[in-house]
Amino acid sequence: MTQITLSYGSDSELSLKKGDQRPALELILERGRIHTETVDLTDAAEVRLYVQNESTGDLLVDQAMTIANAAAGEVEYEFGANDIVQGGQNEFEVVVEWSDGEPESWPKRGYGVIHAAEPLGRELDPADIDDPDLSVGVLTATEVRSNTLGGRSGNSLEMLSDLDLTSHVIQNQDLQTVASESDLVDGEPGFYEVTNTGQVIYFDGDTSTNSSTN
Incomplete structure (x- = not known):
């Protein structure tokens, strides 16, 4: 289990394969550039995750995150099967909506990055391969050979x-x-x-x- 600190910069990265649902995205929200402090999320109404593919511009994820530990600023998101469906670089940001209705975004500069590599070809699932039928069924005689030419008996x-x-x-x-x-x-x-x-x-x-x- 790896937690990523999300604060001022855009150096927060996660690597996985396209279509993967694990590991979950686990973040610690902080404020400050040099002297950082953990963000207390006790007064947060909602924490939302946005993921967008850099190449296509498609928004892949727009979902609420789970607040795992409000006082420690810990949030997490478990990817669904249809979330990371585009390979390459996917940029993400987290938006906290505070109880007074005002939003605040992380990271403060740039975006976090989810690197999604293309998986190898997986068209043939081993589970789809049937066991061979080795049972002996009906024996059919299609030819009888004679060892005597012109024999009648x-x-x-x-x-x-x-x-x-x-x-x-x-x-x-x-x-x-x-x-x-x-x-x-x-x-x-x-x-x-x-x-x-x-x-x-x-x-x-x-x-x-x-x-x-x-």
Whole structure:
């Protein structure tokens, strides 16, 4: 927590990044040029902060400050999300409106300065990155390869590796189930799961060419 003394000169500075809301602006108001004294704010009706961007001339802040310690001249202001929205040099002054209606400004000469540096690119918020979906869904067979050219029998077509049909499903291939290869029927080609062997085979629809069904 850093308090800035605001008195005669304009050498009071605060540095932050554009859009930052911390640290708060904490000031001690003083009078005097050489021999200074703390300003007692007990009789202050309001203390107001004005912040203006030096380059654009836009007034960024016109808000009441909190009197943290009246007798010690301590005031503070917590920046809002829409306050320091312009980078570069932002000049500020504090105006005390006394109970008799008369205003008094600090610093007495020039302005305090809030240096607002441009932040780095922050378009991608890590909180917006979803965790990857590593779950295994449906296994789809899109190709069956033969290791025998011109083969007609079901045994000439072999799966490259065993399939665990309890956790995967072959889609778009009209997979049917038979108890054994002897249950294959002429004229009904396709992919079959043979339950007594646990294998998946391709049957060409002709049992006379498949020795295992004879």
